[in-house]
Amino acid sequence: MSAVDFHGYDASAGYTYGFCPEMAPDWLDLSAMLAGAAPARRDGQAPFRYLELGCGQGMGLCLLAAANPQGQFVGVDFLPDHVAHARAVARAAGLTNIQFSDGDFVALAQQWPVDFGRFDYVSLHGVYSWITPPVRTALVRCLGQATASGGLVYIGYNAQPGWLGSMPFRHISRLLKEESNQPSEAVMQASIGLFDRLAAGGANSFRILPGLKSRLAAVKRQASNYLIHEYLHAGWHPLWHSEVAKEVAGEGLTFVGTASLAETLLPGALPPLLRATVEEQVSSVLRIDVQDLVINQSFRRDVFRPSSLWPTPAGDVVLEGKKIYLLKPVEGDSLTIATSFSEIILQAPAYAEIVSALDAGGRSIGELLALPAMRKQGRSNALQIMALLLHARIVGVGRSAPAPIRAVQGLNRFIAEEASRGRRYDHLAAASLGSAVVATADDLRLLDAWLAAKGRIDAKSLAATCADKPMGDQGAPADGQTAITPDRAAAFLNQTLPRWRKLGAVAQGQA
Ligand SMILES: C[S@@+](CC[C@H](N)C(=O)[O-])C[C@H]1O[C@@H](n2cnc3c(N)ncnc32)[C@H](O)[C@@H]1O
Structure with missing residues (x-):
């Protein structure tokens, strides 16, 4: 085991700063209601508690906390650098409804902190299928301890059979790490080089597994810190829905539905023979695994809840009020x-x-x-x-009514400043949504310059200000940053900003 592995988890690089809208409380409530079940909250304005296990850099949780000031948020991760980043963002943005804990699932399962209590929403994204079986067992125990009756649990994980074609790449990458004693970044590059040679030489696996070629092409486009977290952990193991459902059933959690909302069209949207084949299966887990075979599923976003106190369905009134x-x-x-x-x-x-x-x-x-x-x-x-x-x-x-925008303003100002310096943040909190919106690297630079000018700046001067300011990464453009033209600045002022105002990402009278 490498010195940087904790419980088999490669901790040599920090993860990305992504945000997943399916984890927002309102989205999870809608997912439950579209599946005919009750939301965690019938009143969208009511206070709630939200826990993210394996919160990574904490960016997603900070965005949710800023956009939902009536919620209390707790993030847990065992990587000190992740927790330090998360705390720094929360502090710089002035968020008061969030805390981060540098906890390990194994220790938490043994002694659940009394002050954590229970949560209306518990989420984990990109965690469950990346950890070893004993850590997964501990994590499931944490879910049992953490979830309030009537609460919702979101688990986003790599699913089968969509990863079958990637198994050889993953296997050799991990083996190279164990055998070569090289740093993780070098291991990923060596693995890509090795597979390039196998492809060029016409290795049989590429012929038999078409997914291997497309996976290799995708890998080459991805950042090395992402690749390390995706492929190098000892416990990387894409799972079938039935396996996850059976594991969490041990803590009394039952499947509610999917937060991948397009999949609510299934199996109805399948061709007749495939639809009938799915529908005639004798149990829910069989139907879902067969359906995942049909679509070659690779990532599931499952919503569960404690089954002992299954609440009555929400009724159309709550759904239609969203x-x-x-x-x-x-x-x-x-x-x-x-x-x-x-x-x-x-x-x-x-x-x-x-x-x-x-x-x-x-x-x-x-x-x-x-x-x-x-x-x-x-x-x-x-x-x-x-x-x-x-x-x-x-x-x-x-949200049915926008949240006060103060916390959003603090966080979004910080995001714009940091993104201007090249930090790869890519979302802004939005008070109307109780969630976040995508923002490109250039739009964040423009927002930073616009805020610095207190909103009193025309397109030409805005473009000139951006040109005068060195771009991120020691003056070289960071990913996605380009030279800003006056037309580009005008599009920001006339289209992007008004849209962000409507969504509560920027206040009406700001800057
Ligand atoms: C692939 S990252 C996903 C992070 C975040 N959920 C996201 O989507 O950006 C998995 C996270 O789980 C955390 N993790 C893995 N094993 C853990 C454990 N035993 N206890 C606590 N956190 C753990 C890692 O530190 C990492 O931040």
């Missing part, structure tokens, strides 16, 4: 949405009415269902269209 917001403009007469099972083409009448209604601001699901084209679709189809738009990040599900 509010939907437009995240980005949509043009043209059709929309092609890539899902885990196929590309779905929506024609304009099916979605354009929703998009134009949302252009003026957020609308409840009930209001959207009442639109003429949606009534024509029927309730079930209309909900499926919304699920697809949510999946494609064209709309977001959010």
Whole structure:
């Protein structure tokens, strides 16, 4: 075992700063309701407690805490650098409803801290299928200790069979690490080089496993710290849904539904023979594993909850009260949405009415269902269209009333400043959504310059200010940073900023 492995987890590099909208409380509540179950909160404004286990750099949790000041957030991770980063962000942003703990699942399972108590939402993303079986057992015990009755548990994990083609790459990468004694970054490069040679030489595995070639191509585009966390842990092991469901059942958790909302169209959206084959299976776990075979599933976002106190279904009132917001403009007469099972083409009448209604601001699901084209679709189809738009990040599900924006302003200012210096942050907190919105490296630089000028700056001067300021990474452009033209700055002022204002990422009168 390498000196930087803890419980088989490679701790040689810090992880990325990603955000996953499926982990937001409102999204999780919607996922439960679309599956016919109750949300963790019937009143979207009610206070709640949220725990993230294996929170990594803590960026996702800080974004959620800023956008949901009525929630109390706790993040746990055993890597000191991750926790230090998370605490530094929370402190710099002035967040008061979040705390981070440098805990290890194994120790926590033995003695759950009394002051942690129980949580309405418990989430783990990119953790469950990366740790060794004993650590997973401990983690499941933590879930049992942590989850409030009626609470929701989100588990995002690498799933089978979509990773079968990647098994050889993973196996050799890990073996190279164990046998060569090289630093993890060098191991990843050596592994890529080795597979390039195998491909060039016509190794049989590439012929038999077409997924190997596409995985190798994907690996070459990915950052080395991501690759280390993806491939080099001793416990890396993509799982079937049935395996996860059986493991968490040991702590009394049962499956509610998926937070991958496009998959709520399944199995109905499959061709007749495949749909029938899925539907005729004798149990839920068999149906889901067979369905995952059909679609070649590679990542699942499962929602569970304690089964002992299964709450009654939410009823349509709570579902219809949930509010939907437009995240980005949509043009043209059709929309092609890539899902885990196929590309779905929506024609304009099916979605354009929703998009134009949302252009003026957020609308409840009930209001959207009442639109003429949606009534024509029927309730079930209309909900499926919304699920697809949510999946494609064209709309977001959010709060019924915007949160106070003070915490969001503090965090977003910090994010813009740091991103300008080259830190690869890529989201802003949004008070209307209770979640976060994607922001490109250039938009974050523009926001930083605009905030520094207190919003009193035209496009030409904004572009000039960005040009004067050295870009990130010691003056060299960081990933995604480009030279800002006056046209680009004008698009930021006239399109991006107004959209961010509507979503509560920037206050109305700010800067
Ligand atoms: C792949 S990262 C995902 C991080 C974060 N959830 C995200 O999606 O950005 C997995 C995280 O789990 C943490 N982790 C792994 N084993 C752990 C353990 N035994 N106790 C606590 N944290 C652990 C790692 O430190 C790492 O931050």
